Amino acid sequence: MYRLAEARRKRERQEAEERACVEAAWKERTARWMEKTGGELRSEKPPKSFYATRQRYAAVASEIARKLREEHRTKLIASSASRGGGVRDHRHQREEGMTEEEEAADKRHPRQRETTQNKSNLHYKHSRGEGKVPARRNKKPNTEAPVVPTQKEQQQPTGPSKEERKLSGLQAKLAALRAKMK
Known part of the structure; x- marks a missing residue:
């Protein structure tokens, strides 16, 4: 019993000494601060926000994105x-390019929603016992016949000249414009 009481008193003395040391250190620090500042808080620089660097980065990134969008619009x-044409929607271009046969087929079979045409999710509609899920549509093979080289082309192994290439490109553009106008 005597030992326990003695140990308790010793512990209390040590805690009191530690508290006194901490209080003395705080008094010393506050005295130094008062000498340095005169008791007034500095108002030179407000504390930096935690998100300041992220906000600055976001502002720079949005400015860059805005400039790139404007450049893209002007180029477009x-x-x-x-x-030779103004800016058009894809829908308008598609409607203008339709022929009578396509329009008639459209009226006979009205289009379904895009999600029902996509066959990648058909496994949700058919249970495993019903059979196979229909295969995706196969790509149509190219029906154009291969070009047979003529004797003229065999005589000129170097290929068309620069002027001929330009002319053929312009003729192709002209044909595309004629097809659009029809």
Whole structure:
């Protein structure tokens, strides 16, 4: 019993000494701070936000993205103006390019929603016992006949000249424009 009481008193003395040391250290620090600042808080620089660097990065990234979007728009408008047409939606281009047979087929078989045409999710509709899931549509093979080289082409192994290449490119563009106008 005597030993326990003695150990308790010793522990209390040590804790009191530690508290006194900590209080003395705080008093010393506050005294130094008062001498340095005169008791006033500095108002030179506010504390930096935790998100400051992220916000700065986001601002720079949004500015870069805005510039790139503007450049892309101007290039798109310039290229579409040089082709002879204004900016059009894909829907309008598709509707203008339809022939009578396609329109008639459209009226006979109205189109389903895009999600029902996609066959990748048919395994959700058919249980395993019903049989196979229908295969995807196969790509149509190329029906164009291979070009047979003539004697003229065999005589010129170097290929068409620069002017001939330009001319053929322009003729192809002209044919495409004629097809669009029909």
